[in-house]
Amino acid sequence: MRKRGKNDAGVPLEGAPPTPSRGVPLEGAPATPTGISRRALFGGALASAAAGAAVGIVATGVAEQSAEAAEVAAASPNDSVVDFYGVHQAGIQTPPQDHLVLMVFDVTTASASELQVMLAKWSAAMAQYSKGVPVGAVEPDRDQAVPGDTGEAYGMGPNALTLTLGFAPSMFDSRFGWAKYKPAIFSDLPAFASDALTPEFTGGDICIQACAADPQVAYHAIRNLARMARTTATTRYTVQGFGRASAGQGQTTPRNLMGYKDGTRNIKTDDELDQFVWVGNESDQSWMVGGSYLVARKIHMLIETWDADYIADQHAVFGRTKAAGAPLTGTGEFDTPDFAAKGSDGALVIPANAHVALAAHENNGGVKILRRGYNFTDGIDSVGRLDAGLMFLSYQKDPAQFVSIQSRLGASDRLNEYIRHVGSGVFAVPPGLSGAGDYFGKALFA
Ligand code: HEM
Numbered sequence: 001m002r003k004r005g006k007n008d009a010g011v012p013l014e015g016a017p018p019t020p021s022r023g024v025p026l027e028g029a030p031a032t033p034t035g036i037s038r039r040a041l042f043g044g045a046l047a048s049a050a051a052g053a054a055v056g057i058v059a060t061g062v063a064e065q066s067a068e069a070a071e072v073a074a075a076s077p078n079d080s081v082v083d084f085y086g087v088h089q090a091g092i093q094t095p096p097q098d099h100l101v102l103m104v105f106d107v108t109t110a111s112a113s114e115l116q117v118m119l120a121k122w123s124a125a126m127a128q129y130s131k132g133v134p135v136g137a138v139e140p141d142r143d144q145a146v147p148g149d150t151g152e153a154y155g156m157g158p159n160a161l162t163l164t165l166g167f168a169p170s171m172f173d174s175r176f177g178w179a180k181y182k183p184a185i186f187s188d189l190p191a192f193a194s195d196a197l198t199p200e201f202t203g204g205d206i207c208i209q210a211c212a213a214d215p216q217v218a219y220h221a222i223r224n225l226a227r228m229a230r231t232t233a234t235t236r237y238t239v240q241g242f243g244r245a246s247a248g249q250g251q252t253t254p255r256n257l258m259g260y261k262d263g264t265r266n267i268k269t270d271d272e273l274d275q276f277v278w279v280g281n282e283s284d285q286s287w288m289v290g291g292s293y294l295v296a297r298k299i300h301m302l303i304e305t306w307d308a309d310y311i312a313d314q315h316a317v318f319g320r321t322k323a324a325g326a327p328l329t330g331t332g333e334f335d336t337p338d339f340a341a342k343g344s345d346g347a348l349v350i351p352a353n354a355h356v357a358l359a360a361h362e363n364n365g366g367v368k369i370l371r372r373g374y375n376f377t378d379g380i381d382s383v384g385r386l387d388a389g390l391m392f393l394s395y396q397k398d399p400a401q402f403v404s405i406q407s408r409l410g411a412s413d414r415l416n417e418y419i420r421h422v423g424s425g426v427f428a429v430p431p432g433l434s435g436a437g438d439y440f441g442k443a444l445f446a
Pocket of ligand 1: 256260263318320361
């Protein structure tokens, strides 16, 4: 029999034990003392205190829940945990989990203080979700209480959940006083040849990439973060991805929806990550050191057209074979492509406009990016065609790396006949948080 104040998993109710007498609901802003206006409360130092309190509320919950967390995890089908805290955010170097939920938010408040409190609450909650622990009660013991946690991932375990947050260039406009913190290399992506972008899947202020071994666990985290932000940010778009269309350290190469192995020549070593992915001391903004830049491109595939194409042309489109994933100049997946090799007819074996010929670092001034995309489907479109493609995600230390590759691909990639870039975003992904009490954007409110 459990003590009163615990639900059936032993997770403290309301996620905020011990609850101060006036109540500090996790889902709302920290309690406003009587007689002090909300505006006054969230001004200056008090806002920092409120943000700190928001972290403390959740962090205290985590500390006090360690035994309960172990209990929940032990009972779960997948108890693998990826550390949320660290030098870099999780979900970048982390070998891609099978499922993605990407959510991009528009910040609706004009108050820097409210933004600060939201980021503090999110950060603390993300740490908790990464351990597979709900924030707030799934089943409150008061009949009139609204559940703090929506409950659909209850007891499922952490499932290697990672939550990765980034800020769009729009966050550095005049709204929140962040303009002075905008990295010189950071701005909206330029237009590329063959772009077919829609406002629906383009832009936004903040993105959160949730990846997990289970789709429901990823969705649960995103849903509850969106719920927590309800008065401060709204969802601009979301993409659910599956079948990780990229390979990380130690992983076999999966396939994208065109049937090709995707991720064969992805960045996989720590040296490459240091060289191409992690922002270093070269940055003009110290708050970005250890971070990275995320490019998100929703790429629609013209599946019916692709499925009617003959195999030799499919090979020529990518410059690789379908089953083995070998370069057309080799036989094994990991054979190094020979972009200069010519056949008996005198033509290049890997056509110059093949996808890999244009994207390869050998032909691109040595530039590499970390690809971490996912397959997606949105069912069928308005005229009954399959609506599916690649939610392309790449991490790089400078967005210019993506720009240089996509400039070449957008202009002449043979693949363009079969794809359309319909959404786009670029996000500054800060370094990882140091521990409880730290939160995303903390340095930007100084
Ligand atoms: C729907 C769109 C796309 C599909 C289906 C696709 C598919 C593929 C495939 C099958 C490969 C060969 C295997 C591999 O090395 O991973 C590849 C390689 C690559 N792709 Fe893509 N890709 C797409 C979009 C993009 C975009 C937008 C970029 C960057 C702007 C990009 C950059 C690369 C790079 C850098 C490589 C490695 C090339 C090499 O070193 O050989 N891809 N892609």
